Amino acid sequence: MGNERTEELLEYIRETIPDAQLANGYNDAIIGVAGGFDTGRVVYSVQKMIEIAAKELSVDHDEASEWLEYNTFQAYVGEYAPIYLYLEE
Secondary structure, three states: OOOOHHHHHHHHHHHHHHOOOOOOOOHEEEEEEEHHHOOOOEEHHHHHHHHHHHHHHHOOOOHHHHHHHHHHHHOOOOOOOOEEEEOOO
C-alpha cells in the first residue's frame, strides 16, 4: 500500500463501512466507494489490479487478466462485494 490517498480511503472505509469487502493485495487499485444502490461497496480499477497481479505473479498482462477473472472478479463474497471497474483510457 503506497500513497496517502489510498490510506485515507482505507481509513474512511474502515470507519464508515465496516462490512465492506476488500480484495486482498489490491489496496493500491482502490479508486473509491460506490454510492446510491451500491452504497458501501469498494470500487477498484481493473487495469491497476492487472498491473499488480502481473507483477506479483510474474506473468504478462493477459495471464494476469485471466487469473483475476477466474479467481477474483467472478467470486461472490456477499452484499458488500467489491465493484471492479474497467476504465476507458
